[in-house]
Amino acid sequence: MNTVGETTKTIHPLVAKYLRPERMPHMACPGCGIGQVVHSVLLAIDELGLTPQDTVWVQGVGCSSRITYSTWIGDNVDAHHGRIFAVATGLKMARPDMNFILFTGDGDCGAIGGNHFIHACRRNLDVTAILFNNGIYGMTGGQVAPTSPVGALTTTTPYGNLEDPFDMCQMAVAAGASYVARWMVTDFKPLVSSIKKGIQTKGLAFIEVLLQCPTNFGRYVLKTSAPQEVLKWIKEHCLSMKQAEKLPQEKLAGKYLLGEFIYRPERTGIVERYQEFLQKHRKE
Amino acid sequence: MGSGINPGKYFVQGDEAIAEGAIAAGCRFFAGYPITPSSETSETMARRLPEVGGICLQMEDELASIHAVGAASVGGLKAMTISSGPGISLKLEGLGWGIKNEIPYVVVDIQRAGPSNGVATRVGQGDFYTVRYGSAGGNCSLIALSPKSTQEAFDLTIECFNLSEIFRCPVFLLSDETVGHTRELLIIPEESKLNTVQRIKPTLPPEKFLMYPLDTPGVIHYPFPNIGEGYGICVSPYTHNSKGYASTAQDIQEKMARRLFLKISENLDKLVRVETQKMEDAAFAVIAYGGNARPAIAAADMARENGMRVGFFRPIIVWPFPDGEVLKVAEKANRLLVCELNVDGQLSREVARAARGKAEVFHLGSGGVEPHLPAQIFNEIRRLYK
Numbered sequence: 001m002n003t004v005g006e007t008t009k010t011i012h013p014l015v016a017k018y019l020r021p022e023r024m025p026h027m028a029c030p031g032c033g034i035g036q037v038v039h040s041v042l043l044a045i046d047e048l049g050l051t052p053q054d055t056v057w058v059q060g061v062g063c064s065s066r067i068t069y070s071t072w073i074g075d076n077v078d079a080h081h082g083r084i085f086a087v088a089t090g091l092k093m094a095r096p097d098m099n100f101i102l103f104t105g106d107g108d109c110g111a112i113g114g115n116h117f118i119h120a121c122r123r124n125l126d127v128t129a130i131l132f133n134n135g136i137y138g139m140t141g142g143q144v145a146p147t148s149p150v151g152a153l154t155t156t157t158p159y160g161n162l163e164d165p166f167d168m169c170q171m172a173v174a175a176g177a178s179y180v181a182r183w184m185v186t187d188f189k190p191l192v193s194s195i196k197k198g199i200q201t202k203g204l205a206f207i208e209v210l211l212q213c214p215t216n217f218g219r220y221v222l223k224t225s226a227p228q229e230v231l232k233w234i235k236e237h238c239l240s241m242k243q244a245e246k247l248p249q250e251k252l253a254g255k256y257l258l259g260e261f262i263y264r265p266e267r268t269g270i271v272e273r274y275q276e277f278l279q280k281h282r283k284e
Numbered sequence: 285m286g287s288g289i290n291p292g293k294y295f296v297q298g299d300e301a302i303a304e305g306a307i308a309a310g311c312r313f314f315a316g317y318p319i320t321p322s323s324e325t326s327e328t329m330a331r332r333l334p335e336v337g338g339i340c341l342q343m344e345d346e347l348a349s350i351h352a353v354g355a356a357s358v359g360g361l362k363a364m365t366i367s368s369g370p371g372i373s374l375k376l377e378g379l380g381w382g383i384k385n386e387i388p389y390v391v392v393d394i395q396r397a398g399p400s401n402g403v404a405t406r407v408g409q410g411d412f413y414t415v416r417y418g419s420a421g422g423n424c425s426l427i428a429l430s431p432k433s434t435q436e437a438f439d440l441t442i443e444c445f446n447l448s449e450i451f452r453c454p455v456f457l458l459s460d461e462t463v464g465h466t467r468e469l470l471i472i473p474e475e476s477k478l479n480t481v482q483r484i485k486p487t488l489p490p491e492k493f494l495m496y497p498l499d500t501p502g503v504i505h506y507p508f509p510n511i512g513e514g515y516g517i518c519v520s521p522y523t524h525n526s527k528g529y530a531s532t533a534q535d536i537q538e539k540m541a542r543r544l545f546l547k548i549s550e551n552l553d554k555l556v557r558v559e560t561q562k563m564e565d566a567a568f569a570v571i572a573y574g575g576n577a578r579p580a581i582a583a584a585d586m587a588r589e590n591g592m593r594v595g596f597f598r599p600i601i602v603w604p605f606p607d608g609e610v611l612k613v614a615e616k617a618n619r620l621l622v623c624e625l626n627v628d629g630q631l632s633r634e635v636a637r638a639a640r641g642k643a644e645v646f647h648l649g650s651g652g653v654e655p656h657l658p659a660q661i662f663n664e665i666r667r668l669y670k
């Protein structure tokens with residue numbers, strides 16, 4: 001049996017540098033894409049030189065959050081289901097000098113926390129939110145999500161999903177976020193650059209990552225437990241912005257647009273505005 | 285940051301006094317959602333907090349406001365939220381996160397006539413059990429204070445903040461529309477006359493400090509390191525070990541549950557605050573809390589003027605319930621008349637439990653809208669007195 005010390009010698013250097021050895025290995029299912037996203041986040045953190053002293057990891061509830069919670073060697077704040085943006089608002093307003101990286105899921109952000117998500121975008125809260133979109137409720141065992149495809153067979157849609165999926169990137173753009181992008185988990189380089197850009201952007205950066213959940217999305221929706229099959233399905237349903245431009249609207253149904261939806265670094269947000277406001281109104 | 289305290293005499297509503305009390309206590313973050321009859325506190329905070337460098341946000345709903353408040357406290361700011369009626373129902377969702385992670389902050393409930401939306405602008409006292417038992421899952425205790433006047437609204441708000449830091453938990457100010465909207469004298473003393481408790485910081489280094497003292501469940505004055513202080517804190521909704529790591533182990537769940545309960549129940553002696561009047565020779569006692577204490581005191585005085593030996597008792601710290609003090613009253617008086625603005629008998633039930641059969645307990649209830657009138661209570665005393 002490995003001791004903690006021995007484990008750290010064999011694990012990835014970014015993990016050894018930024019994650020808590022006693023929290024490794026994490027609890028993701030075999031073939032899950034969450035580890036790949038965490039890898040991208042750690043690389044972005046490393047390349048930007050963020051430290052455990054100036055950066056907090058914030059989670060909600062769901063696979064994205066339960067697996068990453070309390071692994072960061074700095075401070076970890078995990079919210080109730082859906083309340084991640086409300087919690088991030090309190091944290092960031094209290095500590096505007098610190099960086100907050102949010103790990104949320106499609107259920108956490110798009111269903112139960114939808115209202116907080118909208119208003120965090122409207123306030124353009126200066127945080128970096130990573131949306132882990134696996135198209136299903138993984139932690140609870142394969143129930144339909146607001147992002148599940150039409151017709152998807154899940155444990156709560158045994159006759160097929162009747163509802164259209166929620167495009168949260170479009171929502172974030174409409175509500176006012178400074179930076180909005182979507183990538184596939186295997187788009188490693190653009191994803192890392194995008195996370196870096198998001199962290200550096202003043203205002204809310206919303207980065208959606210489409211990732212494979214072989215355990216539940218694979219099993220119920222695609223009838224496969226092979227991660228590569230789920231990735232293949234995602235890839236077949238993705239289009240770049242350029243590809244999409246050439247296609248008529250009806251061909252875009254059921255597709256995921258990849259790339260940057262908006263980048264407006266000039267747009268100010270609540271954190272900056274409140275600091276300026278305080279300088280004028282403060283009497284003491 | 286300055287103290288923000290403006291000593292002097294003011295003619296203000298209870299709701300405004302709460303805001304001034306919060307600022308005097310060092311509150312520098314407020315998040316709320318408009319709801320009658322609590323909005324005057326939010327409005328006062330919106331005007332006053334920026335003057336002292338504090339942050340006031342109107343959030344998208346009650347859930348967001350209580351979670352932002354808990355998080356701001358984790359960020360190092362003393363924080364408060366306020367609501368009433370259906371808003372309190374929503375707040376309870378976030379309250380559990382505060383209780384579970386032992387986060388100091390204050391929640392104010394300006395009770396109105398319920399259930400549901402009820403009568404938004406008028407008084408009720410239906411949240412007595414809601415604040416204590418409303419957070420799903422149980423396995424905790426809770427502190428709630430209830431003022432009867434504008435002055436007490438100010439004083440007890442400061443006390444709520446102090447207790448929240450000492451016990452490391454959310455504390456309720458359980459007020460009501462009567463107190464919230466009564467405009468009367470408020471005296472704000474000099475800063476030096478006020479007792480305010482600052483956040484307790486760890487003296488142990490991060491590698492030795494445990495965020496949650498599960499092995500010493502009764503300990504209070506336990507430090508709370510904030511984010512950014514090098515302690516690598518872990519805050520989450522899950523059952524956690526002493527470091528904050530999620531656990532499904534039964535012994536950890538048992539320890540955490542006991543910690544959340546025992547830190548209050550093992551320190552009951554520090555949480556007794558009651559008002560008694562003319563109990564020395566009383567054969568009969570009137571019991572009420574919050575704004576409804578005012579007509580109850582007047583009625584007890586009327587009874588005295590009519591030759592009846594009637595005393596008055598009021599819990600000020602209403603949770604944990606002052607069982608011992610109620611028992612003393614029950615051992616003196618033969619009959620206890622509990623006057624409260626709900627028909628289901630909430631305070632009455634606690635009094636009956638704590639009286640342990642030493643006195644007969646009667647409930648004078650009302651669905652709310654109007655507080656009891658002194659004459660109404662007096663008539664009931666006359667009917668029941670023996």
